[in-house]
Amino acid sequence: MKCSTVKPMISRYVDQDLDPDEKKAFELHLRECPGCEEALAGQMAVHHLFSSTERFEAPYGLATRVMARIEENEKRTPFWGFFTLQPTFLRAVEIAFALMVVFIGMVSGNLLVAGRTPERPLTVQESFSLDLFQATPPDSIGGVYVKLTGASDER
Numbered sequence: 001m002k003c004s005t006v007k008p009m010i011s012r013y014v015d016q017d018l019d020p021d022e023k024k025a026f027e028l029h030l031r032e033c034p035g036c037e038e039a040l041a042g043q044m045a046v047h048h049l050f051s052s053t054e055r056f057e058a059p060y061g062l063a064t065r066v067m068a069r070i071e072e073n074e075k076r077t078p079f080w081g082f083f084t085l086q087p088t089f090l091r092a093v094e095i096a097f098a099l100m101v102v103f104i105g106m107v108s109g110n111l112l113v114a115g116r117t118p119e120r121p122l123t124v125q126e127s128f129s130l131d132l133f134q135a136t137p138p139d140s141i142g143g144v145y146v147k148l149t150g151a152s153d154e155r
């Protein structure tokens with residue numbers, strides 16, 4: 001008999017749950033194997049520890065009450081409770097928030113420019129000009145930029 005076969009039998013041996021043939025083979029192995037003998041001694045010590053303690057009877061209906069309480073708690077958890085602490089759910093919320101910020105930025109940017117957009121599409125030079133913004137004072141950096149790019153302030 002191998003140790004791997006004997007080890008799972010130890011607790012059954014302690015509980016005297018082995019049939020006579022199993023018990024004989026088990027005890028034969030123990031005589032030759034100090035490792036399994038030590039494991040048996042450990043389990044015997046635990047067994048004696050528990051068998052010598054005073055036993056208390058569980059109050060009537062304890063199991064029923066515990067199970068009822070567990071069921072009650074499971075019902076109380078809201079249906080969205082599963083989602084709230086999941087990392088994947090938080091990641092999805094982050095992505096949705098980022099998309100919303102980008103969308104709001106696009107919409108508000110279009111609203112800002114919409115009133116000033118001419119009938120014809122903007123040329124590249126016009127699209128880079130500062131005419132989209134308020135008039136630039138001539139001695140400001142914006143004014144210099146307007147002069148350098150040749151863009152004219154139409155107001």
Ligand SMILES: [Zn+2]
Pocket residue numbers: 002003006029033035036037
């Ligand atoms: Zn062994």
